Amino acid sequence: MRYILCLVATLWTGMVFAQHQNSFSPLVSVNPVPDDFVVPSGEKYQEEIKKISCHAHHQSQTDQQKFYLESCFVIDDLLHSGNVLFNDPLTIYLNKIKDVVLETQPKIRDQIRVYAVRSPVVNAFATNNGIILVNMGLVARLKNEAQMAFILAHEISHYTQDHALHLYMDDVQTQRERQKNPVGKDANETLLTENKYSKELEISADAEGLKMFLKTDYDINEIDGVFDLLKYAHQPITDIPFDTQFFESTYFKFPNEYYLQEIETSYGLNEHNEDSHSTHPSIGKRREQMYDNLKGRTYRKLEDFLVSEQTFNKMKTQCQYELSNLYLREFNYYESIYNSYVLLHQESVMDDTYLKKNIAKALYGLTKFRNKDRDHETEGSFENEDGEIQRLYYFFNHMKNNELNVLALQYAWKLMRTYPDDDEMKKIANDLFQEMVDNHYESETEFYDKDHAEKYAPFNSFSQPSSTRKSDLKKFEREFIKYAFVDIIKDRGFSEAFKVCKRKKDKNLKADLMDQHKTARQIRKETKKKERELIKKGYALGLDKVVVVNPYYMKMDFRKRDNQIDYLSSEMSEEQYTKWVEKNAKAVGLETQMLSTNLVEYGEAEKMNELMYVTEWFNQQLELEEIKMRGFNQERVIEIADKYGTDHFLWTGIVSGRKKKSIMGFLTFLYLHPAYSAYYLTHPAYESMFFSIIVNVRTGEMEMTKMNPLFEKDSKSVVNAHLYDTFLQIKKRPK
Amino acid sequence: MKYLYTLMFLFSFCLANAQAPGYLGKKTFIEYDLFYMLAVGGPTTNNKMYAYDNLGISYRHNFTLNHVVSRSGVIGLGFDFFNTGIGVDYRDSEDNFQSKFSKLKVTAICLHYDKYFMKRGSLAPFGFYHHFEGKYITGSAQEDAFKDVVHKTFYTGYGIGIKKIFKEKFFVNFSGQVGWTWGDRSLDTFNDSFEKNVQTRINKRIYSHYIFENNIGIGILLF
Incomplete structure (x- = not known):
């Protein structure tokens, strides 16, 4: 009996182990949350503008300020999108490779932070503040660690040489020249000029990256493999024959006509294609440039792996598995x-x-x-x-x-x-x-x-x-x-x-x-009646608790070209709006749970992961609502709902902007109401949009969709009035 | 007593509809409005006689107590008063033609309903609104010769306006209003009786006072 028990115990352990080995779980972020995710964008901007030389030309200073402002906020938007991971095994591994590449440059090593990005696209990119983002689509296609090391070296060079800023300044300058002399250059010519400079920077980053790479013990021959990877980047991770038998069974067979007998053999992208309209040089040019740079050099010991081959293989497989889901998320079903x-x-x-x-x-x-x-x-x-x-x-x-x-x-x-x-x-x-x-x-x-x-x-x-x-x-x-x-x-x-x-x-x-x-008129009448009822009586959801996801606030200036965003003001308003949300919910006796990237603290990586799943699920719901299809990763969102004790999640926010005043409006008021025309003349005109969407994450149903255009300033009173009204409708029990 | 019952009836449905957020739960407010208009078709208080030749401005004061009854509706009970003047031509008992000016005191009990433009993002009691009003007006001439004549009539009006809040508790109101005063305004100075003559004059004066007005108001949220 003892032996049987032992055998059972061994088998059980084996089964558990086997299960563990055979289950795939997607990568998630792990504590502590890095500063990059916690420090407000405004603070980062204040730090960045210290880099601007006070001796620079005034126009140049203004341009640089604009660059730092936009880049800080755009990068933070990306970091908070839920697609960027931190302290996960892949990010840790990538940072270790970065440490090897920058072994001899400790100062830069400390400045660079590498993060993994949940994206199937074959890409990696560097930002001006030392963040390098590496997509899972890239890792899934790498052959070894040396290739990753070269890519990181290339991206680090973009950072050390301040390429993002140079490119921006060049772009601004070109645009300005074009505005000054509109007949001199057409749009196409301007684009070509901008692309030319961008390509020069890429070649420069290749050269500098190579210098950095040569200081390591990684195999120099693998650089060629990086260009091959770029050449076949549009293809799946491996090219194996697809057989329709995969979907067949004993009696269920597809006709031959569904099977493509001959395929076009893939030779990848044309290495020497025309690249004048591209921001990157052609692969062929980059490869040739690289060979030129390597001429006459002697090499030391060559290694494909310096950190860990086992970890590389594990991470590569992990990313390949992630791709199946990431493609689903992007509706790339094939x-x-x-x-x-x-x-x-x-x-x-x-x-x-x-x-x-x-x-x-x-x-x-x-x-x-x-x-x-x-x-x-x-x-x-x-x-x-x-x-x-x-x-x-x-x-x-x-x-x-x-x-x-x-x-x-x-x-x-x-x-x-x-x-x-x-x-x-x-x-x-x-x-x-x-x-x-x-x-x-x-x-x-x-x-x-x-x-x-x-x-x-x-x-x-x-x-x-x-x-x-x-x-x-x-x-x-x-x-x-x-x-x-x-x-x-x-x-x-x-x-x-x-x-x-x-x-x-x-x-x-x-x-x-x-x-x-029913006649079209009857249907219209009924719809209008329903709308009227809804406006008059409002919703009555009868909820006691909601999870508020990322309260949103954007301040714009509709008078300017491209409706310029006021980033700093938006950030401050978002912070204020979050407080108002909590205050008004409390006032009507509605319990709220905040799930906001702005409120995440150093020990709350779990919240970032939750935000990632919830945001991803919600975006899918918005896309799939019309075709009445369920979004994927539903189980994870339900787990989050169970954790917070409510199925109802609220997305709310305001987009507000200053707009041009109408002269006709002023004249009309002057004629009809002189006192109001004085008010109209002395006060700026605004237009805002307040939105609140309540989704039942268990059923996927949007139970409340409020879109209120506000033809006035988004003052504290106006915003609070709408928030209070919204929460009252959420709280009110249906009759 | 019947007025009290009417008021209780009107306010009862305010309480029946709980889905009225007001401003952060505050639903009752008081308001003072100063209406002003060009004095056309009659003298102002200070004009001794007709003001046809002079440009004058007439004023009206209005106090209201308001309650938010729904997300888009406010009802209010108000009191109006203003002083103006009337000039009356009549034949005295000796059949002599007389022309006299009198100060005219007008008071009114008003009931109004404001409907807010929810499609423009307004939420009662702030933002853009339509204004519907009914009044019961009493006008009495102050001149000794006309003292016994009191004219009573009804008024219905429509306006459009905007209320803007400041300091979380106070608000300003801008509106314009047109209205119609009921009653007979056909005048036959020579054949009508003295009383009819004065009544018609008062009605005409009230009518021209109320027909088109602009307003600036101020108010405070109570509870």
């Missing part, structure tokens, strides 16, 4: 499917559940967009692609809407059957079922079961036909979709799901029919 497909075909798969779920989500997204005739937003043509991914594009390009819906449902249903406790998959499968019944098939009788398939299906694959007659083959090719549910048609709940969806469809149709009897 890329997401292919990325997951590639990872599922690797020798060791870290988490196949995660990858399969991503594929199911991508198919779900494609189906929803297709059924709403909005596929042009998410799908591209196979002709614009190169490499093996062309086959995947071709496969989906040729698939009809009904076939895609059936495939997506079949895939999601099978996953739901494998993971019965997965709520998200259950909801996706149910929604896909409804989509299918609403748009394509109403009854299970339209599909074949296993008995029929075994009796009549005369082949295993269209590509390998048996001796079956050609006419039979054609018939089965036409009917292939009817075999989609052979394996699952007898599943518990499958047949019932048809009935439930049909009932729902009939109910909706009935309601639509009733609406059809």
